[in-house]
Amino acid sequence: MATGNPSKLAGLARQLRVDSVRCAEVAGSGHPTSSLSAADLMAVLLAKYLRWDVSDMTNPQNDHLIFSKGHASPLLYALNKAAGIVSDDELVTYRALGSRLEGHPTPSLPTVDVATGSLGQGLPIGVGLALSGKLLDRLPYRTWVLCGDSELAEGSMWEAFEHAAGEGLDKLTAIVDVNRLGQRGPTRYGWDTGAYARRIAAHGWHTVEIDGHDLSQIDQAYAEALAVGRPTAVLARTTKGAGVAEVADQEGRHGKPLPNGREAIAELGGISDIWIDVPEPEYLAPPHQFRAPADYEPQPYEVGEEVATRTAFGQALSALGHARPDVLGLDAEVADSTRMEYFAKEHPDRFFQFFIAEQQMVAAAVGMQSRGWVPYVATFAAFMTRAYDFIRMAAIGNANMCLIGSHAGVEIGADGPSQMGLEDIALMRAVHSSTVLHPCDANQTAALVGAMAEQRGISYLRTCRGDCPVIYHYDEEFYVGGSQVLRSSPDDALTIVAAGITVHEALGAADILAEEGVAVRVIDLYSIKPVDVFTLRQAAQETGCLLTVEDHRPEGGLGDAVCGAFMTGGPPPVMIKLAVHDMPGSATPAEQLRTCGIDRVGIAAAARAYLAELDATGEL
Template sequence: MANYHKLEAKTVDELKDIANKIRIHSITSTQTAKSGHPTSCSSIAEILSVLFFNTMRYKVSDPRDPSSDRFVLSKGHAAPALYAAWAEAGLFPASDLKNLRKFGSDLEGHPTPRLNFIDVGTGSLGQGLAIANGMAYVGKNYDKANYRVYCLIGDGESAEGSIWEALAFASYYKLDNLCVIFDVNRLGQSEPTALGHDMDTYRKRLEAFGFNPIVVDGHDIEQIVKAFYVASNTKEKPTALLAKTYKGKNFPKIEDLENWHGKALGDQADRVIQHLQGLLKNPGPSQIHPLKPLKDDAPAVDITNIKLASPPSYKIGELVATRSAYGSALVKIAKSNPRVIALDGDMKNSTFSENLRKYDPTRYIECFIAEQSLVGTAIGAACRDRTVPFISTFATFFTRAFDQLRMGAISQSNINVVGSHCGVSIGEDGPSQMGLEDLAMFRSIPGCTVFYPGDAVATERAIELAANTKGITFTRVSRPATPVLYSNDQVFQIGKALIHRKSNKDQVLIIGAGVTLHEALNASIELAKGGIGARVMDPFTIKPIDKDGIIKNAKECGGLIIVVEDHYPEGGLGEAVLSAVALEKNIIVKHLAVQEVPRSGPPNVLIDHYGLSAKKIIDAARELIKLF
C-alpha cells in the first residue's frame, strides 16, 4: 500500500520482545494467583504489543483521556495480558502484576473500571463489540474526533449472537473508526471451536456482514502492523482483523494443545519462562514508548445539571399515557443539553422515543430489533462521560439483555433505560408483550434506580432525575392513557413517596404505581362512601423504596397495607414493600399481583380478571379490615 513503510528490523525485534514479556508476565501473575488464563493471554501477545507500542495513540498519564484511542478486551479472561501491556507501558510497576486476583487488588480476574485504564467490565463473553460500537459511533458522529476504537474478540465467543448483532450495527453505520480483532486461536474452553482455523470461512462471513476483512498471521509483527495501517485508511466500512493464532504460543509442549484453558502452568511454568527469556533480544526495559493522542480534538463535554427545558404543562384530569410523557420529556432534556441521545429497538413509535428523532434526528440511534446490541451500544456511548443515553423498548424485551445490564452495573455505567407496555394493562397483544418481570429484574441490578411514575407530570420529572442519576436507571411507563394527578409544580424526589387522600381516620394504606395507582384512588373513593378511610401512596421510585414513609403511614392506618401491582408477585413493588416492613411489628401486608400467565383481552377486563381493579382492591380492603 502506498505510504506504508515497513518497520525497521530493530523495531520488529523490540515488539517481539514486548510480546514475549507480556507472556512472561501472564505466566508469573497467574502462577502467583494459582489461577487464570495464561494460554489465552499468549495467543494475543503480539496483537497487544503492536496495539500498545506502535498503533494506538494514548496518554499513559491519563488512560481515559477523551482524545485517546479506545481498547475493549471483549475476551476478558485474557486480562493478565492487558495488565501486562499497561505495566510495560509504564502505567504501574510490573511487580504489581503479582497482585492479580488477590482480594483487595483492582487487578481482578476479569477487567473492571475499578482500574483507571479500563472503560468497561468484560468477561461475560460476546459483549465487547456492541460497547465498542457505542464508543465508535460517538467518536464519529458526536465528538467528530480522530480517536479510533479497537475491540479484541475471542474466536470462541464469536459464537454468541450478540457479536453478530453488533457486527451488523457497525457495518450499517459505516463505523470506519472501528477495528475488530478476532483472535482465532482454534481452541475453546472444553474443545476446539466450530471453525477451528478455517480462516476463509471467517473472512467470507465478515465480508458478507459488510466489513473489510484482513487475514493475518497473528504472531507476525509486520503483518499485524500493516493490517492496522490498512484499517486506519479504510473509509466507509469497519475493518475486521482476522488473526490466526495459537493458544499457548511459544509455550513448549503446551502450544496448541487442548486442556490448558483457564489453568496456571503449575510445574511447567519455570520451564516455559526460561524458554521465553531465551527468545528475548533485550531482556531489559523496553526501548519503545507509548504514543500520545493523535490530536487533542475531542470537545469538552458537560453532562451535569440537566433540566427540562420547560416544566410539565398538563391539566389535572387530562388523559395522557406515561409513555407519551416520556417522549415529551426526552425532547425537553435534549433541548437543554446537546449530549442527550436516544436509542431504540425499532419501537420508537410505540415508546415515543421518535419524538427526539423528529426534533433532532442526529441524536437518535436506531438499533433495530437487537436488544443486546441496543444496551451494549448505549453502555459504550456513555463511556468517558461523552453522552447521556436513554434506551427504550417494550419492558419485557429487556429480559433479553439482562446480562448486558448486569455487566453495565459492573462497568459503573450511567445509562437510562425506559420500558413501556408493562403489565396486563397493555391488553390484547397478550402475555408475550407484557412486561411482568421487569421490576424484579431491574431491582436485582446493583445500584439501579427504579422509577415508576404515576402520571405524565411524574414521568417528566422522573426522566429529568434519571438524566442526573449515577448508575443504571429504569423508568417503567404504561401504554394506557391515565388521568394527570399532579400539579405541574409538584416536586418529586428519589426515594420519597407521595400521599393521596389522607385523613386522620384511615384504616388501610393502599400502595399502587402506574395504572394501579389510579385503581387504588378509585377504590379509595368508593371505600370512603362506605365509611372506610383508605390512604393511597404513590411510591414514585420502587428502588430505593421510601421505607420510612411506608412504615409511618402504615402505622397511622392501623398497620394494614394493600399493595397492588401490574406485575408478577415475585420481585416487584409488593416484595419491595414487604422488605421495607420486615422488621416492624404489627404491620400486615396484602399483596395483589398477577398470579399466573395472563391471556389477551381488553385492558379493563384483564385488570379486573387478574385482581388489580378498584373493585378487587375494595374487596381486599374490606376483608383485611374485617380480619384485623
Template sequence: MNAQEQLHQWHELAQQLRVDSIRATTVAGSGHPTSSMSPADLMAVLLSKYLRYDFDNLHNPNNDRFILSKGHAAPLLYAMYKAAGVISDEDLLSLRKLGSRLEGHPTPVIPWVDVATGSLGQGLPIAVGIALAGKYLDQLPYHVWTLLGDSETSEGSIWEAFDRASHYTLDNLIAIIDVNRLGQRGQTELGWNTQAYATRARAFGWQAIEIDGHNLTEIEQAFSVALTINDRPTVIIARTKKGKGVAALEDLGGWHGKALKAEQEKQAIAELGGERHIKIQVNKPEEQSQPVSLGKAQPLQLPAYDKGAKVATRRAYGDALLALGAAQPDVVVLDAEVSNSTYAEDFAEAYPERYFEMYIAEQQMVAAAVGLQVRKYKPFASTFAAFLTRAYDFIRMAAVSRANIKLVGSHAGVSIGQDGPSQMGLEDLAAFRAVCNSTVLYPSDANQTAKIVAQMSDRPGVVYLRTTRESTPVIYSSDEKFPIGGSKVVQSSDRDQATVIGAGITLHEALKAYDRLKNEGIIIRVIDVYSVKPIDVQTLHQAARDTKGNLIVVEDHWLEGGLGAAVLDAFAGTSNTPIYDGLQLRLIKLAVSDMPSSGTPEELLHAAKIDADAIVEAVKSQVKQLVGASG
C-alpha cells in the same frame, strides 16, 4: 530503528507479555495464561506503534480506546499496562488477590479500563457505542480497537454489533479476532477456518483481513491497512496458537483457565527466554482537538399537563425527553424500532444527530448506551419492557462497568391489553431491582413522569423507568415535586383503616377503590410508590403504624420480586434500612399470578385480580379481621 530492530523489539515485548501472563497467574493460582499468550504478538505491535493513548491524561478526548472483549485474557491486558509503565511488577503479581484492582476480569476500578468485560460477546457491541460517539458526536479521529476471542463470535450479540457497525459505517472501529482454535472444552465451531470468519464479516459489510497472528510483519501491515479504511469497519482475523511459545501448552486442549505449577512456570519462562522488563513509550494522540459542540443548553421547560386530562406516561416520557434534549446537549437517545410507541421519535425528529436507531437488537442497544456513556454522554434507551429481558446480561454487566445509563420500558403489565402475554413486561421490576445500585421508577401520571425523567439525566448507575401504554388521569399538578426515593400519600386521614400501595396503573385502581370504600364508610390511605428503588421506607413505616399493620400492595407485575417484594423489603432490617418496630404486619400482595391472555385492559386487570374490585375485597377482608380481633 531499522525494520529488523523493530521486529526484534516487538518479538521481545510479545515474549514479555507471555511471561508476565504466566507469572501473574501462577502466583494467583488461577486465571487464563494460555488465552493471554495467543494474541501477545498482536498486542505487542498495537501497543508499540498503533495505539494512540496518553496514559498521563486519561481524559484526553483524542485518546484511542481499547476494549478487551475476551475479558478472561486480563493477565495480558495487565502485562500491557506494566509494559506501558503504568503499573509495577508488584501490582501485576497482585492479580486476583482480595483488594487488588487487577481482578480476574477487567473492570473500571482500573482507570484505563472503560468498561467491564468477561461476559463474552459484549466488548464489540460496547465498542460500537464508543465508535458512534467518536464519529457522530465527538467528531474526533480516534480509533476504537477491540480484541475478541474466536469462541465469543458464536454469540448473537457479536453479529448485532457487526450489523450496526456497518450500518453506521464505523470506519473508526477495528476489531481483532484471536483465532486460536481452542475454546474452554475443545475446538471452536470454526477452528482455524479464518476464511469462514472473513466471509461472514464481509457479508455484513466489513473490511476483513486474514493474517498469521504470530507473523509480526503481517500484523504490522494489517494494522496499517486498517487505519486507511474510510468507508467501513475493519476486522483483522488472526490465526494464532493458544499457549504460543511453550511446547507443553501450545495448541493443546485441557489448559483453558488453568494456571501453571511452580516447576511448570519455571520451565515455560525459560523456554520463552526468561523474564524481561521492557518499558514502552506508548504514542500519544497527534490530534489535540476538542469534541464538537452539540448545541447550546436552553433552560429546561418540562411539559405540563392539566389535571383530569388522560395522558399515557409513555407519551409524557417522549415529551419530557424532547425538553431534556434542548436543555442538555449531552443527552442522546437510542431505541429498538419502537420509537413511535415509546415516543422517542419526537427526540429523533428534533435532534437526529443525537439519535441512534438500533432496530430490533436490544442487546446492541444497551451495549451502545454503555459505550456512549464512556465518552460522558447521557444515553436514554427505550423499548417495550418485555424485550429488555433480552439484554439483561448487558444490563447486569453495565452495573459492573459502573455505567451511567437510562433505560425505559414501555407497555408494561397486563394493562397493555389485546396484544397478549408475549408483549407484557411482567418481570422487569424484579429484574431491575436486582441490579447493583440500580434505580427503579414507576410513575402514574404525566406530570410525575416529566419530573422524574428530568431527574434521571444526572442519576448515576443503571436507572430504569417503567411506563404504561394506557392513558391515565393526570392527578398531580405540574408544580409538584417527586424526588427519587420519595413517594406520594395521595389519600390520608387520621381514620385510615388500611393502606393501599400502588404505582403506575394500579394507583388509579386504588383511587377507584378509595371512592367506593369511602361510600361504604371504610377509609383507606393510598400511597403512590413511584420510586420502587430506592423506596420510601419512612412513609411506609408510618402508614403501617397508622393503619395497624394493614397493608395491601397492588401491582401489574408477577407476584415475585416486584413492588410487593420491595415493600416487604422496606420492613426487613438491613445495613441500610431500619428494622420495622411497629405492630404486626398483615400484608396482602395483589399481583399477576396466572398466565394472562388477550383481552381489554379492564378485563385483564380484573382477571388478574389487581383492579378496584380486588382491592375493595382485600381491604374489606383486612378490616373485617381487625374488627373481629378487637371485638
C-alpha cells in the same frame, strides 16, 4: 523503546507472555493460555498503532482498547505494565483483594473503558464508542477490540458486525484471536479463518487473514485497517498457549495456571522490563458540543387531562434534549410506541436507531456513556430482558445510563403476554445500585425523566401504554426515593400501596370503600428503588396493614420492595400482595386488570376480606 524494531517487538511479545504467566502463577488462577495466543497481536498494537496519552488517560483524543475476551486480562495488565501504567509490584497483585487488576477487566484501571468478561459484549460496546467518535465527539480516535473466536458464536457479535457496517464505522477494528480452542474443546470452525472471513465480509466489513504470530503480517494488517475506509476484522490464526510447549494447542488448559510456571517463564526468556513510549494522539480539537445547557422546562399538563405516561416520557425527553446537550435517545424500532419519536424529531443528530437489536442498542449506550454522554434507551419492558446481561455488566463497570420500559403489565390489553413486561421491576431491582421508578401520571413522569439524568448507575423508568388522568399539578416536586400520600386520615383501616396504573385503581378502591364507611390510606410509591422507608413504616404503624397492588408478577416487584422496608428494624405489619399471578391472555385493559384482581373492585374486595377476618377475630 523504538517502535519499529522487529527484534524489540519480539522481545515485547515475550515479555507480555512472561507477565501473563506470572499473573496467573501468583494468583493461582486465571487464563494464561488465552493470553499467550494474543501476545504478538497486542505487542504490535501497543508499540506502533495504539494512540494513548499515558499521562492523561482522560484525554478525549485517546484511542480505545476493549478486551472483549476479558478472560485474557493477564495480557491486558501485562500490556499496561509495558506502557508504564501498572508497576511490576502491582502486576503481581492480580486477583488479590483490593487490587485494580481484577480477574476480568473493570474501569478501576484507567485504560479500561467498560467492564468485560461476559463474552460477546466487547464488540457491540465498541460500536457505541465508534459511533461516539464519529457522530458525537466528532474526533478521529480509533476503537480496537480484541475478540476471541469462541465468542463469535454469540448473536450480539453479529448484531455488532451488521450495525458497524451500516453506520460506516471505519475507525473500528476487531482483532479476532483464532486460537481454535474454547473452554471445553475446539470451536465450531477451528483454524478456518476463511469461514469467519466470509461471514463477516457478508456483513460489509473488510477482512484480513493473517498468521497471528508473524509480527510483520500483524503490522501490515493494522496498517491496512487504518487505510481501508471500512470497519476491519483482522482474523489472526494463533496457537493457544503459544510459546510454552507443555500447553501449546492443548485441550484442557483453559482457565488454569500453567502446570510449571517457573519453567514456562524460563522457556519464554525470563522476566524483563521493556517499556514502551506509547505514541500520543495528535491534538486536533476538543470534543464536539451540540449547544449550551439550559433550564429543563417540560410540557405542563392540566389536572384531569388524559395522557399516557409513555407519551409524557417522549415529550419530556424532547424537552430534556433542549436543556441538556449531552442527552441521547436510543431506539430499537419502536419509537412510535415508546414515544421516543418526539426526541428523534427534535434532536435527530442525537437520536440513534438500532432496529430490532436490543443487545446492540444497550451495548452502544454502554460505550457512549463511557465518553460522558447520557443515553436514554427505550423499548418495550418485555424486550429489555433480551439485553439484561449487558445491563448487568454495565453495572459492574459503574456505567451511567437511563432505561425506559414501556407497555408494562397487563394494562396493555389485547396484545397478550408476549408483549407484557411483567418481570421487569424484579430484574431491574436486582441490578447493583440501580434506580427503579414507576410514575402514574404525566407531570410525575416529566419530573422523573429529568431526575434520571442526574442519577449515577442504571436508572429504569417504567411507563404504561394507555391514557390515564393527570392527578398532580405540574409544579409538584418528585424525587428519587420519594413517595406521595394521596389519601390519609386518622381513621385509616389499612394502607394501599401502588405505582403506575394501579395508583388510579387504588384511588378508585378508596372511593368505593369510603362509600361503605371505610377509610383507607393510599400511597403512590413511584420510587420502587430506593424505596421510601419512612413513609411506609409510618403507614404500617398507624394502619397496621399494607396492601400492595402491582401490574407485575408477585416475585420481586413492588410488593417485595415494600416488604424490604421492614427487614432492618421494627415489627412488620400485616402484608397483602395483589399482583399478576396467572398467565394472562388477550383482553381489553379493563378486563385484564379485573381478571388479575388488581382493578379497583378487586382491591376493595381484598381490603374487605382483610377487615372481615380482623373483625371475626375481634381485633378490629
